[in-house]
Amino acid sequence: MQQPNPKTYQLEHSEAKVKLYGKYLAVYLSIMHHVQYVKQVFVFDLFCGEGIYKNDAKGSPIIALESIRNHYFANQKSCPNMTLWFNDNGISEIESGIFKSDRVQQISTRYFIPPNVNIEYFKEDYEKIYPIAIDLVRRTKDAKGLFFIDPFGYKDIKPDDIRKMLQGGNTEVFLWLPIAQMYRFADSVMRSNFPGSEPLRLFLTELFGKVVPSFQSPREFIEQLRSRFRAYLRDLEVFVDTFILERDASNLYCLFFFTRNVRGYEKMLEAKWSIDPGHGKGHSLEKTMSLFDEIELSGYPQKLQAFISSADYRTNKELYHFGLDNGFLPKHTNNVLRDWKREGVIELVSLDGQIARGNYIEYNSPRYIGFKIKQIP
């Protein structure tokens, strides 16, 4: 049987991609709505696609409109002041003679749009439009910006684009990368120069430098990308999280989330764990492990122990950041600490003159507690 064309029919993995985007957007909106100083929120969907596909499946612009509508009615008819940009330079493959962004514009008229939400439609090349978007957020007082980057492949995207998007400090980035495709060619593009190999080679060398390691599995590739992105963006103090969507070996995508705001990052991690309670790593159709298994299997307790042992003691604030950096919430760190306390593995030290009983692994904790490993667990 002939496979449906993924450019005109939205396939299952793309549907999962946009659903995840909708969930994250809902969390993002509720965070923005409650931050007093934010007066304007920009969402830049720079590869927005067709809007609605032949099988009636909704693309990212429509998912965004629905997410905003739901937020508005769930919050006494209010939402942050917003400007949405829907951009795509392609010609529609569903309706002849019009651009995809024109199609999205026509479809959007059927959706409820709150009065303080403004939408603009563009048909520009990504390279040309993203710097204009960056500049707009920078020039707008008390603004926040979210970039949603969902290309077909990876050839248009450079790590330096992400750096530029984050430089202003008031932006977050969602970037989808087609991991299966990239992983398959990662070794060969570094060894030989063949037609089409240039973009991936440039992408990898920008992140890893001249010596790009060999990757043992797609998951290891993702972990290495995440850790190199963190190192590459270290001067901007960026948190990087990943969400893996895996339907089968050839449909493996990863959403990279970049932010410089630790609290926003924690909220997004919470959302991820609630979508995917057993794993916090991503979605795959066959996984059924429990939360406990996942924490154990990911080696988090060992990592935490090595981190604490590598100094005289570690503070509650350090453990808060360490957990988040590794994709774990304060409650997960607390679970491990609880077991260790029971087994006499860890000792708490008061650093602020008050009795140390609780762990205080939380954002902006008023307490200072030290954690020391007494014996190897």
Ligand SMILES: C[S@@+](CC[C@H](N)C(=O)[O-])C[C@H]1O[C@@H](n2cnc3c(N)ncnc32)[C@H](O)[C@@H]1O
């Ligand atoms: C994966 S699709 C986006 C799907 C969309 N997010 C959705 O949910 O329906 C990628 C889109 O990027 C557009 N595109 C490809 N290269 C582009 C470029 N250089 N600038 C702008 N748009 C581009 C294509 O026309 C295509 O619609």
